[in-house]
Amino acid sequence: MHEIKPIGTIHSPHYSIEDMPIQPKGASDVEGYVIVDEKYIDGLQNIEGFSHIYLLYSFHEATRTELLVTPFMDKQKRGVFATRSPLRPNHIGISIVKIKRVEGNKVVVEGIDILDGTPLLDIKPYIAKFDTVKECTSGWLQASDEEIFKKRSDNRFG
C-alpha cells in the first residue's frame, strides 16, 4: 500500500462537527477554500475549466469505526458502506463542490460541507460524461431536496 499524506488543507466556516450541512447540496451557498501545498501547484493547471470538482479528504475528527450507523437522514441503523458516515474503516470523505475561482494555490469553492482545517488528500475533476448516473436507485434515502437542504449534523459521529 502507498502511504497517504495530506496535500493541502480545506478551509470553511464550519468550525464544529455539530450543526453542519450534511452534504454539499445542503451547503450550496457556503463558500470555502482549499490551499494546496506549494509543491503541488503545477497540478492545478487547467482545473479552472471545470465547474465542479471532487474533494477527497480525511475525516480527521472521526476516531472510530462503526459497521452499523444511523444516518442523519434516517432513523434506523444501516451498514456503513450504504451510508456516507465518517465512521468507516478508512476515514476518507468525498464531496463535490463548485469552483468559484483559482488564485495560485488557492481554490475558492462553493457548496462546502466540510469541517474547517480538514486535511485534503486529492482533487479530481467532476466530468459529467463519466460521473452522472442517469438511472439509479438510492436505497433507504427517501428524503426530499428540502429535507436535505435543511438538515444539519449533530455529534453522533464525533
Place this chain on the structure above:
Amino acid sequence: MHEIKPIGTIHSPHYSIEDMPIQPKGASDVEGYVIVDEKYIDGLQNIEGFSHIYLLYSFHEATRTELLVTPFMDKQKRGVFATRSPLRPNHIGISIVKIKRVEGNKVVVEGIDILDGTPLLDIKPYIAKFDTVKECTSGWLQASDEEIFKKRSDNRFG
C-alpha cells in the same frame, strides 16, 4: 492522519494496465466483483438498495507522481488534479459501478474499469440527490460518448 488500509480486493477481467477501458462508461458491459474482508461484512447491510456505488481504491501499480500528465482523451499536458490519471500525489482512484448482486461479502458489479487485484479502500453509495450535478462544464474533455466508450489505455501511467 489516519492510517489507510485495504478493506478488501477488487477482481476484474483487466489483468494488465494496457488495453483497459479508461472509465466505467467504457466498460459498461464488463463484470467484476469486490470481496470485502469478512470482518467488515456487517458494513454491507442495505447496500443492495442502491443501484450504483463508488469504489475507492489504491492505484497500486502507480509508482510515481507527475504533476503534469497527458490524459488518454487528450494530446497535451494538463495539471494532474484536472485529470483522473493515477499519477497523483495520493494514488487513490474512484469509480462508479453498478451493483448486480450481493452474495455475503461478495459484491458483483458491472462497468468495472479497475485492474484485477486492486486493493479496495472504501465503498460509498451513489446518491443521485447528492452526487448528480445538473449543470457543469468539463474543461479540456471534449470527447464524444463514442470516443470514451472505445478508448483503451496504454502503459503511459505504469
